[in-house]
Amino acid sequence: MARDDEALKTRLLLAPLDDLLAEARTRRYTRAGPLTPARMTYSRKVFIPLTRLCADVCHYCTFATTPSRLAAPYLTEAEVLEIARAGAAGGCKEALFTLGDAPERRYAAAREWLIERGFARTIDYVRHCAEMVLRETGLLPHINAGVLDEDDWRMLRPVAASVGLMLESTSDRLMDKGMCHHGSPDKVPAVRLASLAAAGRAGVPTTSGVLIGIGETAEERIEALFALRDLHLSHRHLQEVIVQNFCPKPGTKMSGAAEASEADFLRTIAAARIVLPAEVSVQAPPNLNDERLCELIDAGIDDWGGVSPVTQDHVNPEAAWPEIDRLEAICARVGMPLVERLTVYPRFIAEGGWLEPAIRPAVLRLADSEGLGRDSAWSPGMAQPVPGTVHAPLGRRYEGPVASRIHRILDRAAGGGGIGEDDITALFAARGSAAQAVVEAADALRAEVNGEVVTYVVNRNINYTNICTHACSFCAFSKTSSKAGLRDKPYNLDLSEIASRAREAVARGATEVCLQGGIHPSYTGDTYLAILRAVKDACPDLHVHAFSPLEVSQGARTLGMPVSDYLTRLRDAGLGSLPGTAAEILCDDIRAQICPDKLTTGEWLDVVGSAHRVGLPTTSTIMFGHLENPRHWARHLAELRNLQLDTGGITEFVPLPLVHMEAPFYRKGLSRKGPTWREAVMMHAVARLALHGAISSIQVSWCKLGMDGAAAVLAAGANDLGGVLMDESISRAAGASHGQLADVADMRSAAQSVGRKLRQRTTLYKDVAAEMA
Incomplete structure (x- = not known):
């Protein structure tokens, strides 16, 4: 020895x-x-x-x-x-x-x-x-x-x-x-x-x-x-x-x-x-x-x-x-x-x-994101009761001491100066009474920033094509002429149909139309401009929230012009804002596995930052629950915070939990079943804390979590229910069981369940009544 x-x-x-x-x-x-x-x-x-x-x-x-x-x-x-x-x-x-x-x-x-x-x-x-x-x-x-x-x-x-x-x-x-x-x-x-x-x-x-x-x-x-x-x-x-x-x-x-x-x-x-x-x-x-x-x-x-x-x-x-x-x-x-x-x-x-x-x-x-056991049989998009409630978002109330380090992180977050990647990761790892403390701190901060109101927008989704040249391993929406999905077939709407759907949206009270599609091999920058003009010609006063950063990049590339110049053309043609989708996880090691031919992290940030600089606001998103872990989530939130502090153009943060059922990489046995319920709750709560002082609105996706799930997350730092999403099809293509249209009465019930009032907003978070006056 x-x-x-x-x-x-x-x-x-x-x-x-x-x-x-x-x-x-x-x-x-x-x-x-x-x-x-x-x-x-x-x-x-x-x-x-x-x-x-x-x-x-x-x-x-x-x-x-x-x-x-x-x-x-x-x-x-x-x-x-x-x-x-x-x-x-x-x-x-x-x-x-x-x-x-x-x-x-x-x-x-x-x-x-x-x-x-x-x-x-x-x-x-x-x-x-x-x-x-x-x-x-x-x-x-x-x-x-x-x-x-x-x-x-x-x-x-x-x-x-x-x-x-x-x-x-x-x-x-x-x-x-x-x-x-x-x-x-x-x-x-x-x-x-x-x-x-x-x-x-x-x-x-x-x-x-x-x-x-x-x-x-x-x-x-x-x-x-x-x-x-x-x-x-x-x-x-x-x-x-x-x-x-x-x-x-x-x-x-x-x-x-x-x-x-x-x-x-x-x-x-x-x-x-x-x-x-x-x-x-x-x-x-x-x-x-x-x-x-x-x-x-x-x-x-x-x-x-x-x-x-x-x-x-x-x-x-x-x-x-x-x-x-x-x-x-x-x-x-x-x-x-x-x-x-x-x-x-x-x-x-x-x-x-x-x-x-x-x-x-x-x-x-x-497995969950840390390689531990999932906390229940629930997964996003499933037609079954969620484990949490508005009174106990994590599923139950926990007793026990909370580590002093967690309290220090929560105090720094509430101060608005920002918390670092390590601190964000530590919050995501919190369990039991520590996780409960994170949720409660997030909801207190929500009340301070947003008051006792839950907002929503009346909008319509128009996914003008589901044909796409990319083969993202998580996507069940995109198709090719030979790759039909279980729920739909390849399609490509013509301009008259897009305009007609926009008019129908206005007739049904919509203030926004959200336009996104696959990266069609024949689309150019002029195609996107034509789609935009078709909507604006049909409905001049309708806010057009359209074109992911990937689509913008595609449009600029096909016309041989800088992204900022192309964004200016879109703005001048009537584009009101961009959805901050195609972000997935802003970490290139994960992107290389799930979407290797899409924008890199730096390219995504450049497109979104350029949009802000030409006067086009954007949302921001994360898609989580597949190959990534809490460290990746923390890096993603830190990237968004830094971008917002630089440009100031992000209106909201929208966590998008993976709906796994028809996702190709899940069907091949290569990914998890979306986030656990605890992880879904913690993503909204930690985002509220990590983004405080930068992004003030945290939106919950009812089409991923269901309205009961959305209500529970409203008690964990979220303040917005997003849009009614007439004709939402991306989550449905992935296997989600929740409806394609949210009933405003259901939204009101969700808001009332947490003791708040429901208020309609515009895309840019203005009061609808004031905007129409």
Whole structure:
């Protein structure tokens, strides 16, 4: 052992316990970096005990048994699916496959059962069942199948989001006669270390851990932690290390053995946090320690492991799972909100190479923007109730302290001087009571800036063509002559039809017409001018809000003139303002993936800035909930703020949550299912705070969130419901279930639900009555 490790081991063994616990807590609070507030995670799982047969005879185990005590050596496919479906119905995201080590090596009954069904080994049947569960239920398999070689680990990669193999101990003494692992060849420390190393070479996200109180010494516990650390430094594959306390069970050879003392248990947890790299989580099982959950938190853990609302812990059936609500309350009291994660940790989702293409789509379907678990089954555009209400936008009221850093950021934001990218990212990461504080601060700021009024505009959308030369991976609206959508076909309106629709809009009380379309291959700058003139000739007083920055760029390029000159021609022809769409995410690393042939971030900002400089106001947008993360959101908001402070032409900010159902990259399994409800709420709230002093209006898209969702977000910093959007078609093409026209009565009801009045406005936020007087 290296000299530094010897010194560290001595300190971990001899230092006062309180000092070690304090050091572990400090490391735990700083492990995720300054932008991520402290939080506690867990995985909601269903336990699938595929077989209770095992080649080993550990002297503390009640899970492993003999064929004579079982109705069948293995669960059947039907039994596996029944358990998995119950788990999915109970809100689980993980299917934990647990079983003994290679029982076919020991029991003829196991061999015969497998052979009859076409399987040579238990691990082959495990893979088959995991693939079935993944396909039929969408649950993510986590496989604890004992000692495997590298080929077996690689075989599991397409069907298992993560795997597990407890090291337990590095003490060879435990193999001696009379000790707990005697007669258990798979528990030889060198064998288990070799298998864990093989999992690392195979590139599988792996859980491991130590079991304390089974006869090992205090020194040996630290040595086991060093061994796990070294494995991880070689392969970076350990996502968590479990520090599990042995609990004696009746009917075993160790039923009378003494457990490790609480002091020893807490010391080992603290040592794990100190020894292991920061990216490795430290976990302790809550069901084995129900009476000392707070003490475990104080020792430095950051994860509770899997908790099942459906099945018992088949390895420790005597220890019931704690209620998740109770865990949440305990965590909230210490300022560590409880957050659901997936069986695979966020780092392995974000970094390439860990997830096979076959399983990545299933992971993304369950993941939020941070790689944690989605907070509900809701997604934008779906015809189902939203999780939030006007009284609790996040879905519920939270209790607990809020970190002082969050309060400082909120104070700076309210001051109007602007907050930086790091601070914005930290607000997006807030959970629990901290997220609630962000929402409340945003709504207070909304009241200060906009008063107790909700505004809207009467407008009509005219999407004059859905034919487009671009192939944006998120877009279900654009078509080519050969690429018909599920809801519509390629079309190209003529000028007379566009003019007719404008006249109809005026007859129905519209003050604005919004014109946008695909980038048609035959359109030139003159085409857009002709469309504009057709509307203005038909309706001279109608405000024309038209042409995305991408269309403006296309028009200028085809006429061979600078963008600012072309914008001047549009303005002089009657254009009133531009929609700030085609922004998507103003980060080129994301744009390169979702819209590589569209404007770059710099080009988009240049077009919008040029519009402002020639006297054309614009809106601003963000499209979120796909490949990006909160850091990208923060950069996007910072870009918009800087642009507005420079040019002053942005009238409003409009978050546009991805409607995923027909989006090409979602259908290919390459994106998430749009933002979660929490993320949708937080986008509006954080935007209110980040843009304060620059952009004063935050609009909610009712056609993405539904009117109930829009009402809830009105209580989280939004002040505007946008337009009634006669003939809105882009969201509908993407699969949204919400209507193509908002009823003003529904808007009024939404405003009244948050205690505000509804007032019609013009496109540029003037009072309609005053403008018409």
